[in-house]
Amino acid sequence: MTLANRQGTGAVVPVERNDQRFRAGQGTAAGLSIVFRKFRKALFGKPNSDRSDTEGQFNVQYPEERLSLPEAYRNMPILLFDDATGHELCTSCFQCERVCPPQVIHITQAKDPATGKPVPSAAEFIIEYDTCMSCGYCAEVCPFDAIKMDHDYELSTSNHPELDVNYNRLLRPVSYYETIAPTLWNDVRESAMKKLQNNIKRRPGAIGVDHGQKVGAKAAPAAVARPADPAGAGASAVVPAAKRAPVAAIGKTMSEEKLAKLQSIRADNQAKRGGAGAPVDSAHAVEAAVGVQPDTAQVAAPDAATPGSVAPGATGPVAAVGTSMSEEKRAKLEAIRAAKRAQGGE
Amino acid sequence: MVETFQQTFGAPLWLAVVLASGLKVTLILVGGSLGMMFLTWYERRAIAYMQDRRGPNRVGPQGSLQPIAEAIKTMTKEDTTPLEADRVVHFLAPVVMLAATVLTFAIIPWGNLFPSDLSVGVLFFVAIGGLHTLGMLMAGWGSNNKFALLGGMRGVAQMVSYEIPQVMAVIPIVLMTGTMSMQRIVESQSGFGGLGWNVFTPVGFFAFALFFVASLAEGERTPFDIPEADSEIVAGYMTEYTGMKFAVFYLANYMTNLAICFITASIFLGGGNGPGVNELGGFLGGFLSLIYFFIKALFLFFIMVLIRATVPRLRVDQLMGFAWKFLLPLVLVNILSSALWVAIIRWDQQAQIFTQWFGAPGTADAPNFVRLGVAVAVTIMINLGALVMVMGLNNRASQARMHTTDEELALGL
Numbered sequence: 072m073t074l075a076n077r078q079g080t081g082a083v084v085p086v087e088r089n090d091q092r093f094r095a096g097q098g099t100a101a102g103l104s105i106v107f108r109k110f111r112k113a114l115f116g117k118p119n120s121d122r123s124d125t126e127g128q129f130n131v132q133y134p135e136e137r138l139s140l141p142e143a144y145r146n147m148p149i150l151l152f153d154d155a156t157g158h159e160l161c162t163s164c165f166q167c168e169r170v171c172p173p174q175v176i177h178i179t180q181a182k183d184p185a186t187g188k189p190v191p192s193a194a195e196f197i198i199e200y201d202t203c204m205s206c207g208y209c210a211e212v213c214p215f216d217a218i219k220m221d222h223d224y225e226l227s228t229s230n231h232p233e234l235d236v237n238y239n240r241l242l243r244p245v246s247y248y249e250t251i252a253p254t255l256w257n258d259v260r261e262s263a264m265k266k267l268q269n270n271i272k273r274r275p276g277a278i279g280v281d282h283g284q285k286v287g288a289k290a291a292p293a294a295v296a297r298p299a300d301p302a303g304a305g306a307s308a309v310v311p312a313a314k315r316a317p318v319a320a321i322g323k324t325m326s327e328e329k330l331a332k333l334q335s336i337r338a339d340n341q342a343k344r345g346g347a348g349a350p351v352d353s354a355h356a357v358e359a360a361v362g363v364q365p366d367t368a369q370v371a372a373p374d375a376a377t378p379g380s381v382a383p384g385a386t387g388p389v390a391a392v393g394t395s396m397s398e399e400k401r402a403k404l405e406a407i408r409a410a411k412r413a414q415g416g417e
Numbered sequence: 418m419v420e421t422f423q424q425t426f427g428a429p430l431w432l433a434v435v436l437a438s439g440l441k442v443t444l445i446l447v448g449g450s451l452g453m454m455f456l457t458w459y460e461r462r463a464i465a466y467m468q469d470r471r472g473p474n475r476v477g478p479q480g481s482l483q484p485i486a487e488a489i490k491t492m493t494k495e496d497t498t499p500l501e502a503d504r505v506v507h508f509l510a511p512v513v514m515l516a517a518t519v520l521t522f523a524i525i526p527w528g529n530l531f532p533s534d535l536s537v538g539v540l541f542f543v544a545i546g547g548l549h550t551l552g553m554l555m556a557g558w559g560s561n562n563k564f565a566l567l568g569g570m571r572g573v574a575q576m577v578s579y580e581i582p583q584v585m586a587v588i589p590i591v592l593m594t595g596t597m598s599m600q601r602i603v604e605s606q607s608g609f610g611g612l613g614w615n616v617f618t619p620v621g622f623f624a625f626a627l628f629f630v631a632s633l634a635e636g637e638r639t640p641f642d643i644p645e646a647d648s649e650i651v652a653g654y655m656t657e658y659t660g661m662k663f664a665v666f667y668l669a670n671y672m673t674n675l676a677i678c679f680i681t682a683s684i685f686l687g688g689g690n691g692p693g694v695n696e697l698g699g700f701l702g703g704f705l706s707l708i709y710f711f712i713k714a715l716f717l718f719f720i721m722v723l724i725r726a727t728v729p730r731l732r733v734d735q736l737m738g739f740a741w742k743f744l745l746p747l748v749l750v751n752i753l754s755s756a757l758w759v760a761i762i763r764w765d766q767q768a769q770i771f772t773q774w775f776g777a778p779g780t781a782d783a784p785n786f787v788r789l790g791v792a793v794a795v796t797i798m799i800n801l802g803a804l805v806m807v808m809g810l811n812n813r814a815s816q817a818r819m820h821t822t823d824e825e826l827a828l829g830l
Contacts (some may be wrong), residue, residue: 102727106467113466130471
């Protein structure tokens, strides 16, 4: 019973079996020649680690050589903080905790010590890396672009509890994320920074920078040790596992200068809160937000530099934003603020 | 070597013999094991490059110490025996296997160095192959495991089938050289400035191809690795072996392949003969011959690896069909044509009556190129004719199996 008859079509489909090639061993000979060509190309040909050819040596000798990861590569979630202010982008909105399929994200919301009211900032943030399945939902759902997927895949450890990563070790500066995913960050940078500014206004005192500061203090010695690495960025890809700090550290090294600035900001805040006795209202905060020191502010957008709104002595929580920003970024920020101010004024 | 011991150390004859034999045996055993170690590394690197990989390159320079690491690993592994196994047979199987393999190394000429010049060296090699089969069946039976038994039985069927073409493929060489001694066979190929290899004659080339293919089956190389077909019957007769016993099987396997390469190189590729060996002579010539010998053997092993990387495993019926329907007729025809070759080249030596009829050939020792040409033409004709015929017959049979004819279709068969 043939297939054609069984199907009742009666149609006979001749199948080209190419038997002629197998008759005198040509098939085997062709196969052997293909395999030998592969051998020759892999052994003597040029390396093919960029996958430009279909033959040749594909292997990447892992600990010595690494493939450059695509920007959208995701491994484990990390949290971002602003380089300039040390403010964390996370507002503890619990979206990630809610969406997390294996439920490994645990957030505690920060509270204003004075009033006991919740503040848009996380007091503690724990992700169980050992159970995380790297789905990236948390990063996708985050309205503040505070949680992002890291590229660090060398997380193996002999200390299992180490994989319950706390806020300190989750935090990375925005500049770090910018290095691993420049275009992705470029897409969201403006809205993220804008939202951050808004949130900072609602964070009294040093809430929201605590963790960053702790990390900065802890990572200070590391910052000294790191530049001694001779090959710089190239060598950082070849850092042996022993030298690698658990999960934290990369880029979370604050310079002394920055630390000092942070301290001064905090002192200012303390004094202000003590003096005013009440949290700053939003209009005031807008005023304070643009309180950039005129000597450091290279204002690019002309409409942003309305002299009346610039109060030289006024240093709000956001005051230092922009001091260590690039020209371009600062200009953009100024433009945003100006637009906002105009909106608020009308 | 015995004389050396007697002269240098003034030892009595019996002691000299014992010492010399012990030294030889040690060298063979160590050389065989080291060769096996090298071969595992060599095969893995070669096949890795064939598959666009790099293979083991971490332990030692270019991964050359990988076999040592693996030897340590297997030695420290637990050695288990199944509860229901026939313990004695189970234990003895790898021993028999290894012993059979090591014995073949006794007749291998290492370049110009001969451990022992057996007058029936070729026969000895083939006969020892039978012992190998015994070890395989012992392992299959002694393990009391269905996969092991299947593997053992497959192995025996395969070995028995392929021994016949293997033996018969050597007969032409024995006819041409008139000897079974490996040493004499190697020496007979030293003509033409060290390039008078048997493989350069049509008969010899045919015999080489047939012998090598049959030897692949004897050594359980991949197109014929049916006894240990890991995708079908776990690991065949080695299923119930762990640790060092398993390693001994592997040792035996690779040493067999090494021996096959050495024997093929000796019989067909001139052993240690090559340009410059006779001219140099003495120690240097011997060293050069050893190098030639190793190069030839490793080249053959490379072909083995190439075949392994290319050809998928045969079915059992294809395996049997290949031995009995393809190799055996060709081997028989090759014996016939080699007889003709010998008759044409050396009729004066074979039968005086021909000399009386046709006159004596010019000089018996120097090659007579006219007669050589006639011999080459005749043997090529016979061999190619046989090849075409056998292939056609096999092909027709397989076509009949593969295709449904129009009548069958019409009848709905």
